[in-house]
Structures are given as structure tokens and as C-alpha cells.
Amino acid sequence: MQEIVPGLWDVDELNSYVHVYLWRWAEGVTIIDAGVPGSADKILAAVGKLGLQPSDVRRIIATHGDVDHIGSLRALKRATGAEVVCHTVEKELLEHPERRKPARTPLGLLLRPLFALITLLPQYRAEAVTPDRIHVDGDKLPEGFTIVHTPGHTPGHISLLHPERRILIAGDALHNRGGKLGAPAPIFTPDLENAHRSLWKLAKKYGDAIDTIVCGHGDPIPSGGGARLQGLVETIFEAEATR
Numbered sequence: 001m002q003e004i005v006p007g008l009w010d011v012d013e014l015n016s017y018v019h020v021y022l023w024r025w026a027e028g029v030t031i032i033d034a035g036v037p038g039s040a041d042k043i044l045a046a047v048g049k050l051g052l053q054p055s056d057v058r059r060i061i062a063t064h065g066d067v068d069h070i071g072s073l074r075a076l077k078r079a080t081g082a083e084v085v086c087h088t089v090e091k092e093l094l095e096h097p098e099r100r101k102p103a104r105t106p107l108g109l110l111l112r113p114l115f116a117l118i119t120l121l122p123q124y125r126a127e128a129v130t131p132d133r134i135h136v137d138g139d140k141l142p143e144g145f146t147i148v149h150t151p152g153h154t155p156g157h158i159s160l161l162h163p164e165r166r167i168l169i170a171g172d173a174l175h176n177r178g179g180k181l182g183a184p185a186p187i188f189t190p191d192l193e194n195a196h197r198s199l200w201k202l203a204k205k206y207g208d209a210i211d212t213i214v215c216g217h218g219d220p221i222p223s224g225g226g227a228r229l230q231g232l233v234e235t236i237f238e239a240e241a242t243r
């Protein structure tokens, strides 16, 4: 367990390429994303390390419906009884994870059959979950998070902004692999243009209100994240303008 800033924990026991975060707040703990299939026991053990029980899990928030983020969602819901929430538009992928497709880029189309085959393997297959509550852009959660709709990587992708604490949990709207902040990988982002516009929105509307950024993939950015996000967005749109 790694505490990134007070109250925000990374479940690094998963030793995975994808992050699961715990948010410790007055009424218990909230789990953000659920990791790959088979992660539930380790996530619950991490909850235990905070001195809490599975019944203290108040909510499980799915940033989006990719198997590496919802793989253990159903198992966690079963073990905790906590409500599962996502964006209105993402409900479809939580209920039908097999509908996720790579982008219609030449490489994506080439890999489509392979992608379909891989999703048949148990370690890449998420069990369907019906969310208990669905949200839209701007909704506020009791944990202090505001839902920010950041579509592109998936249609109903959300990021979570905690304005008082200046934290952005970006999901896969951003990644920080190798310490380099970037937009999501084109091959897994069917609407890359929209993903870029989501970053523009995050940077323009909230950039000055963000210090800490954590992503689904890559290292956490404990401080200075808003400025780095604004820098990234400038680079993306300068490149688009000169194309």
C-alpha cells in the first residue's frame, strides 16, 4: 500500500500494470477501479490494512468498462455489498464487457480478430455487472469527488476531481507511463479526437485546480500535475494545428 497524498492509497500489492485506488474518507473507504480478474482478495486485504472491513466499503467507482479496470468488480461487489457506480453511457460496457472493441485504425482492424480471441481467455474476461447508480458530468459524490465525463478512450469514461483536495483521478483519460504524461493509446481509443478534447476540457476547466494526478497506468504525480496536464494539451493541439 502506498499513500500518495493523505487519504489516497495505491494498492501496489497487486503488482499489476493497472492501478486500483482506495480513498479513505469520513464514512469509510471508496474503491476506484477493480483491477484485472482475480484481484479482489488483494484489494480487500488492502482495505483491511486501513483497519476497515469489507462492509466499510461505501462505493466502487468504475472509471470505465475495460477488463483491466472492471475485472474484479463483480467479486468486489459480492464481497462488500457496496454500490457500483459509473457514467450513464458506460453502463453498457459494464453489462456487456465483450462489446469493447479496439479502434478502427489500420492496426486496430488488423488486431481485431486477435483481440476477440484474447477476450475469451479467463484472465481477460470481466464478469458483467449491473451498476447500482449511474452518473453524468458534474455529479458530486459524498466522498468529495465531482464526476468529469472524459469520453474518447471509451464513450462513458469518467475522471474524478476532488476540488478541495486538488486531486484528479484520471482513469485512462491520461497515462503516466515511464513518468511521461500522455493521452491514451490510439489503438485502444476508438475516438482519439474526443479523448484529446476531454484532456482539453480537463486542462482548461480544471487545470488550475489540480495538484495531484493519478492514472490507471503509470506513476502517480503527487504535485504540479495541473501544469503538466496543461503542457500536454498545448503539445497535442499544436501538433493537430500543424497537421
Ligand SMILES: [Zn+2]
Pocket (backbone or CB within 6 Å): 018, 066, 068, 069, 172, 216, 217
Ligand atoms: Zn486501462
